[in-house]
Amino acid sequence: xxxxIQVEQLCKSxxxxxxxxxxxFTVEQGSIVGLLGPNGAGKTTIVRLLNGVILPDSGKMVxxxxxxxxxxxxxxxxxxxxxxxxxxxxxxxGVENLRFFSKLYDCYDEKRIQELLQQFGLEEAQxxxxxxxxxxxxxxLALAKAILSRPEILFLDEPTNGLDPDGVKQVLTDLKAMxxxxxxxxxxxxxxxxxxxxxxxxxxxxxxxxxxxQGSKEEIENKYLKQVKLRxxxxxxxxxxxxxxxxxxxxxxxxxxxxxxxxxxISPLLEQILQQSWIHEAEIINNDLESLYFQxxxxxx
Amino acid sequence: xxWRHVNAVAKKDMKGITSNIQVMIGxxxxxxxxxxxxxxxxxxxxxxxxxxxxxxxxxxxKLITQFPAGExxxxxxxxxxxxxxxxxxxxxxxxxxxxLLIPVMNALMISLNSLxxxxxxxxxxxLLFSPIDLKSLFLGKLIATFIPTIxxxxxxxxxxxxxxxxxxxxxxxxxxxxNWNWIIILLWVTPMLTALVIQFSIMISARSKGFQEAQxxxxxxxxxxxxxxxxQITGLLFLSTxxxxxxxxxxxxxxxxxxxxxxxxxxxxxxxxxxVH
Numbered sequence: 001x002x003x004x005i006q007v008e009q010l011c012k013s014x015x016x017x018x019x020x021x022x023x024x025f026t027v028e029q030g031s032i033v034g035l036l037g038p039n040g041a042g043k044t045t046i047v048r049l050l051n052g053v054i055l056p057d058s059g060k061m062v063x064x065x066x067x068x069x070x071x072x073x074x075x076x077x078x079x080x081x082x083x084x085x086x087x088x089x090x091x092x093x094g095v096e097n098l099r100f101f102s103k104l105y106d107c108y109d110e111k112r113i114q115e116l117l118q119q120f121g122l123e124e125a126q127x128x129x130x131x132x133x134x135x136x137x138x139x140x141l142a143l144a145k146a147i148l149s150r151p152e153i154l155f156l157d158e159p160t161n162g163l164d165p166d167g168v169k170q171v172l173t174d175l176k177a178m179x180x181x182x183x184x185x186x187x188x189x190x191x192x193x194x195x196x197x198x199x200x201x202x203x204x205x206x207x208x209x210x211x212x213x214q215g216s217k218e219e220i221e222n223k224y225l226k227q228v229k230l231r232x233x234x235x236x237x238x239x240x241x242x243x244x245x246x247x248x249x250x251x252x253x254x255x256x257x258x259x260x261x262x263x264x265x266i267s268p269l270l271e272q273i274l275q276q277s278w279i280h281e282a283e284i285i286n287n288d289l290e291s292l293y294f295q296x297x298x299x300x301x
Numbered sequence: 302x303x304w305r306h307v308n309a310v311a312k313k314d315m316k317g318i319t320s321n322i323q324v325m326i327g328x329x330x331x332x333x334x335x336x337x338x339x340x341x342x343x344x345x346x347x348x349x350x351x352x353x354x355x356x357x358x359x360x361x362x363k364l365i366t367q368f369p370a371g372e373x374x375x376x377x378x379x380x381x382x383x384x385x386x387x388x389x390x391x392x393x394x395x396x397x398x399x400x401l402l403i404p405v406m407n408a409l410m411i412s413l414n415s416l417x418x419x420x421x422x423x424x425x426x427x428l429l430f431s432p433i434d435l436k437s438l439f440l441g442k443l444i445a446t447f448i449p450t451i452x453x454x455x456x457x458x459x460x461x462x463x464x465x466x467x468x469x470x471x472x473x474x475x476x477x478x479x480n481w482n483w484i485i486i487l488l489w490v491t492p493m494l495t496a497l498v499i500q501f502s503i504m505i506s507a508r509s510k511g512f513q514e515a516q517x518x519x520x521x522x523x524x525x526x527x528x529x530x531x532x533q534i535t536g537l538l539f540l541s542t543x544x545x546x547x548x549x550x551x552x553x554x555x556x557x558x559x560x561x562x563x564x565x566x567x568x569x570x571x572x573x574x575x576x577v578h
Contacts, residue, residue: 092317
């Protein structure tokens with residue numbers, strides 16, 4: 001797979017405050033990468049630097065062969081950005097906003113604009129001024145704006161903020177489809193970690209301007225998941241606080257919570273339970289992205 | 302420079318002007334005051350003799366005696382009464398500075414609002430993330446201020462002409478307004494001066510934290526300079542046509558140099574770090 005974004009030893013400071021400190025990472029073309037971290041960790045600064053709208057103090061960046069410091073317009077032509085503040089003109093209607101930005105991206109096509117308005121459920125409201133849109137509608141329009149030019153790289157800063165559950169689902173499905181069909185590389189910054197879990201191939205954990213961990217969920221899980229918490233829905237009732245040598249807790253009449261040293265012991269444990277009773281469900285409850293996020297940050301807070 | 306981008310920004314901004322009450326008031330009120338009310342009130346007062354006792358009579362008489370011999374002096378001396386002289390002088394030579402406040406004030410208000418408005422509505426970030434070069438962005442904004450400002454100025458001028466000639470036709474038995482120098486100033490010098498005001502405003506907007514600061518800076522820096530310049534318009538109206546054409550040409554060259562400088566001085570990263578938070 002080709003490298004889409006390569007960042008080496010990137011540093012940036014504002015007014016003496018170090019916002020990014022020796023940040024290095026690579027993003028493969030056609031992958032979806034989640035940028036995770038608390039407020040002020042430097043996620044937005046990375047997006048701005050990669051688009052060449054601010055300059056780094058030091059370090060190297062290459063996006064599809066272009067250096068944003070000297071060739072920012074080339075990158076901006078192939079990228080789409082959704083900023084946290086939507087960045088739409090409230091006095092213009094939805095369709096007028098899309099027409100304006102499509103002209104700036106040299107991709108004006110009325111058919112494409114109508115397709116996107118339809119895709120994001122804004123067809124009926126297209127002639128209403130954006131100032132009268134709900135937060136969710138503005139967010140959807142901002143997404144439509146970002147993908148107008150069918151960008152090769154898409155930067156999304158909190159793309160699902162303000163969307164209702166249906167809207168979130170729709171957006172995530174659309175992003176995944178775009179990634180699969182067009183091979184768009186997507187960089188997602190979000191606080192809603194469980195939303196990222198279903199679509200990201202790789203995660204970058206940022207804290208205080210440094211990347212404290214990066215990798216796929218599986219890689220991070222293998223590194224950080226020292227103790228597995230397994231919830232099992234079963235007819236087995238346990239006397240005491242151990243079963244088959246592992247600590248267990250009776251959550252309710254049909255649910256047990258096991259503390260296990262690794263994932264390797266799950267199968268033998270379930271076999272033992274099955275010898276005595278039925279099992280309807282078994283789920284690791286501490287390997288979701290949010291739990292991993294806190295475990296990664298745990299050692300760095 | 303990308304003309305499609307320039308065009309897109311200009312059209313978008315012009316549409317935005319109609320939704321800004323502050324700007325719209327300026328576009329309607331200033332022409333009404335300086336293009337209609339001021340000339341109408343002055344001419345009516347002069348015609349009814351209410352300015353006869355004022356110092357202006359003395360001033361006009363002194364001015365006429367100091368005039369170098371020539372067409373203007375001959376014309377003024379040929380009028381039958383001081384009232385005729387006052388009205389003729391006012392319409393053709395003294396109305397200029399008042400009248401020029403229309404494009405200057407409007408250009409200042411629209412263009413100050415233009416870039417700072419983008420920042421306050423958080424759309425500047427979207428613009429700077431797009432592949433538009435800053436020269437195209439600034440030129441688009443310049444055109445978006447320039448066209449409505451000049452359109453309103455010309456409309457005011459036509460209104461003013463109707464008012465002045467309407468009120469004085471019976472007195473002079475003919476049209477006294479405008480003279481050729483007025484037309485050159487309106488169609489050549491004013492557009493160049495307006496463009497310069499807009500570019501100054503863009504420079505100020507790019508460095509201001511908010512609309513209030515931009516307005517204050519505009520008021521403190523730009524207005525006095527422009528006021529000084531337009532106070533000389535009365536004098537300019539006495540100048541030769543060729544000299545006025547030359548002044549417009551110099552302003553045009555300053556504008557071209559300034560556009561290059563504005564774009565060079567305001568680099569994207571500088572503008573972004575200063576204006577987007």
